[in-house]
Amino acid sequence: MPVFCKAGCGNRALLKRPKTGDALCKECFFSAFETEIHHTITQCKLFKHGDKVAIAASGGKDSTVLAYVIKLLNEKYNYGIHLVLLSIDEGITGYRDDSLETVKKNGEDYKLQLKIMSYEELYGWSMDKIVAKIGRTNNCTFCGVFRRQALDRGAKLLKVDCIATGHNADDIAETVIMNILRGDTARLRRCTNIKTGESDEIIPRVKPLKYAYEKEIVMYAHFKKLIYFSTECTFSPNAYRGHARAFLKDLEKIRPTVIMDIIHSGEQLSFKDNIKKPVQGNCERCGFVSSQQPCKACLLLEGLNRGLPKLGIGKRSKGNKMILNQESVLSIKSKANLINSDF
Incomplete structure (x- = not known):
């Protein structure tokens, strides 16, 4: 017996949303997904009319969907923002060099300016050189720290008003788990924030995909036939985040709402006034x-x-x-x- 779209459009359902369990047709899924991101942007006031926004583009599914959807919503709802792509070349042969080709293709397709900043150019070290020096232990620490600062450097060079990153709901839930396990109260305070770094001297970062499930991002990219790079970083199999991700997936099998539950728990966390900030x-x-x-x-x-x-x-x-x-x-x-x- 055919299952019809729960949105009431009369079409047959093609998929089941991981986030809500609703059976939807393709077009109604697109509409629901885009509307939720639009709601996140407007309710949280992520952008102001006239802002120049740098999209942190890696060529992966998250940043590709982010660039596509924000461009679409900007035109549909007249946000009045100017979009550019900002990519970081960590210098990982067989991984980043290939993914940057995807970013360049997306830049051409979406008609967006692209700026690439490289570790070699900024620090005199590529990740290939760093791993050759230190081995495969702690290499993700170097990469993460350098990438965060490289984005700040690129944003300053482009004179943007904020940086939009592709962090999704799964990423944020994983970060909450990691910070709890490490006892990192400083990061626990801000890891669930949808907007960080608001000051005169700091270019803020925003997370429009904060409440978007990773599975739905993959489904959206698939049905929209978006071009993205899906190969895992050659240096990341032993990363600490991978263990948090595996733990989260096991929890999700038992309780499908666990991703949003963890995010909301993180948002509600508070600390005593005598905790050093x-x-x-x-x-x-x-x-x-x-x-x-x-x-x-x-x-x-x-x-x-x-x-x-x-x-x-x-x-x-x-x-x-x-x-x-x-x-x-x-x-x-x-x-x-x-x-x-x-x-």
Whole structure:
């Protein structure tokens, strides 16, 4: 017996929404998905008329759907925003070089300006070089920290008013789980925020896909025949996030609403007033946003350039001890060289 679209359009249902369980036809699914994102944008006041918005584009399903839908909604509802694509080239052979071709194709198809910032250009290190130096442990830490700052650098260069990222509901639920397991109260305070970094000196970031399920993003991209890159990063199989993702998927089998439940729980979390809060400012070295001095990116970069790749990993006191030990060794070698030269 045929199942008809729950929206009452009279068409046969083609799919079942993972988020609501509703049986819908293609067109009604498109309408529901786009309307929910429009509602998120307007209710949370993510954009202002006249804003220049950089879409963080990786070529993956999330950023591709984000670019397509925001362009569509901007034209349909007259947001009055100017869109550009901002991509980060981490320098991962066989992964990022291929995905950037997808970004370039999307830029042409959607008629959007594209700016690419590379780790090599910004830091003098590509991820291929970093992994060759440090191995496959903690490489995602380097990549994540550098990527966040690279987006800030690109946004400043493009003179945009905000950065729109493709973080979806699954991503945010995973981040809540990760921060709880790490006891990271600082990040727990802001990981569910739909808009972060609002100040005169910081370019804010917004998450229009915050309440969109990953499965529905994939379905939307599939039925719309959008071009996106789906290969997993070659350096990410052992990433900590992967374990949180697997745990979340197991929970979802038992309780389908768990993704939204975790997000809403994260939104309601509060902390005692005596809990120390990190204060965001600007790094004294690079000038970009940071809650520590120097910022994590500068610390990791210093470690790479000093030949101490673990300098920015772990506690600051451990890093300071590594620097002192290195300087002590260099001092001893320098004195030895002076003595030998006298002879």
